[in-house]
Amino acid sequence: MLKVLLITYYWPPAGGPGVQRWLKFVKYFRDFDIEPVVYVPKNPTYPLKDESLSSEIPTEITVIKHPIFEPYRFAEIFSKKSSKTISKGIIAKKEKQSLIQKLLLYIRGNFFIPDARKFWIKPSVKFLQQYISEANIDTIITTGPPHSIHLIGKELKEKLAIKWIADFRDPWTTIGYHNQLKLTKRSKHKHKKLEQEVLTSVDHITVTSYTTKEEFEGITNRPVSVITNGYDTEQVSEVKLDSEFTISHIGSLLSGRNPEKLWQVLYDLTQESDEFAKAFKLRLVGAVSEDVLYSINAAGLSGFLDNRGYVPHKEAIEIQRSSQVLLLIEIDSPETKCIIPGKLFEYMVSKRPILAIGPEGADISKLIKDTNSGYFFEYDEYDKMKGIVLDYFNKFQKGKLVTETEGIEKYSRRELTKEMSLLLKNLKK
Template identity: 25%
Template sequence: MLTSRKKVLVIAYIFPPLARAGVHRTVRFVRYLPELGWDLTVLTVAEPYYPPNSPIDRELLKKIPATVKVAATPVFRGVENLFRIKKALRGKHKPAAISQHEITKKAAATEAAQIADNHPAATKPRGLVQRGKDLITDLTSIPDKDVNWLPHAVKHALALHRREKFDLIYSTAPPFTDHLVAQFIKQRTGLPWVADFRDPWARAPWKAEILGSSLRGKAAAKLEHQFVRHADRVILNTDWIHREFTQHYGANLSRKFTVITNGFDPQDFTDPVMPPARNAKMIITHTGALYRKRSPEQFFAACERLLAQGKIAPHELEIRFVGGIAPELYRTFECSAALRQTIQVIPQVSHREALGYQLQSDVLFILQPGTSVSVPGKIFEYIGMRKRILALTPAGATADVVRDHQLGPVVDPEDLPGIEAALNQLVDEYRRGGIASPSVNGAFKKYDGVELTRQLHHEFLLSLEHGGRG
């Protein structure tokens, strides 16, 4: 228990109004920690220095208490300019938001180029020039592409500490540059450090193809070990990641590890405006980005089969995708005229608007292929909505959350008959009077963001007792 207020330096590249993945966990902690006796200063990136086309949500700023100080710094432009040169050489750019019509129109034209781009090693060996480009990319992406923030972040953090006299450092990653900044500050000041891994890194299943045995892969393994060794406490967000870290690092270092799951902000659900008792059609909604392996292809195939067999009519179904869609997935939206009638693609919206779309829905949709260790943050908002969840995910952390709390059907993403059966069951239930809300079986309390912040408060106290010894 705190006998006096303590000062914390929060290192968070992703912080409002920047609305990249992971921002809501940080916002919840920053919102509720002051009530527990912590005075926070957030070190982050100034908006003019955000990467191009970064998602912005200014409404999130309303959740930050007035007592929280925010120090927003520039970034070093030199590395960014190198990336611009590299992208220009490759002819790549990040597309703006795109409608369903545009997705369907462009899918066929882009598919061949995407296949060639996604599998360059299969077409021809890398030449000397390409190996040189790859080396530059590796060197300028350690620990990640946000490393250009490092010089300014360290400089400003040390200046802030001279003025504020912090008691504790808290860093949240990805980007893992945040942890690298924190490690530098700990080494210079001796302050206790709590490192929050919102995702696995060096051995993350979805990064194996990207990192592998490359220079970046080797650097990730070495830096992750350094972070774990130097931090006083290490926060992981699923039991599966905790088990993997414990097996990798052994009993001695694992004494630092604890699990604080993702969750939801209860204030987002205090007084929802309830939709009509029953929608005119069954609405299935996915909020958040679709990218890499997070493809709805098998889900669409199951819908196509149900439509073709007459088990559901287009006028009975509406499928909403709220958020960005990566170009490599455009081709999956090529579908029959019947299915196309049911699909709505809604470009990225504010968090508040995304919650509104969830509230209007009968079923909330999770796509989490390719990993057993992580849980997408949106699932906890789905729990807050008390809506039935359809989860397409392999056995693992996400499946455990849905099954343990009886939130809805769980099907492997490649099990087409299983997806079809789950959809058919939901359609039958909808026709019999609507989709009943799940009991949630204790999930609402377990994933309450206020309670999760109390758990972080406890970890802060442990790190102070440890005294910054690492």
């Protein structure tokens, strides 16, 4: 059995999408003759927690924990609220940032490169160098963000004769919030340099989208494989569809994920149809930025809003399956074309129609079309959005709002783990 060491920052009880990709791989690795060992911080500062995910860790899996120094704890001295929202990736628009927020962003961007978890690199390398040799580890895997985790892999690769896979759940220097960190020219150069060093010294790179694969292939000649996120077979109670016409978004709504044209469409429909106004509910589940809430209220939708906040993963799955329509929003920027959020696949298996909004040429557009799971729109497509929402509502009234997805089986977590396991075995040859 191949023995691999996963180095990750996010692990239960961490909540949110960052933890689920590798929790699910670990869950199924043994089915494919892979024995995982997991290395995580002992005292992390997780912006979101979900204790229920701990139940998915396979029994008798070795999980090693080592202390980490977290500067976010000191940032809370200046502003607990600002430090927590920044750590979640929620950054207010430039014109709405307070002096404290601007200062924290400048410090985060220029003094903590590549990120605020950089202080875990040296102690981890020192600790793992001995552990890897004693435990007969065959291969190491690093997953980011935070991308400082990849620097642990880079140093271990330099010191030990070991195979290394770097897994990028999101890109590095082209990630959506990178340009909001108030980086100096010198800091931008350092990020680029570190990114290139990782990409050119690793044995294999895995990414979650085709756009990121293309981007990285322009930087390195190392092999790059796309292994997307996916869905798991969730054991949840049978749920009934909502009696209301619920349009639900599950997950964080950052300031940039703010489709004002959609808010206008929904408001206009409430004004044009009494039946729509009586039945419609906009449900948000997860962290929502103040900018998005302001836009929703300004559009006249406050009376239709059900803002739930963060809920445990299992409850989120139940809400997905009971909702009439599922909303997927990505930032309207060329840098986010590559983002294929994990919730897209959970949306697909929920078998509820998807209404997705994002930038031109987004990878999610092709996936939604290929699986017949809904519709994708660019931000300014008011008329098209309105037509589809109205069509969904008319079908809802007739009890015929369903979706017949196609070819989603290849996105099951078990099938994706099979794919990752084959990559690991081939790497060892």
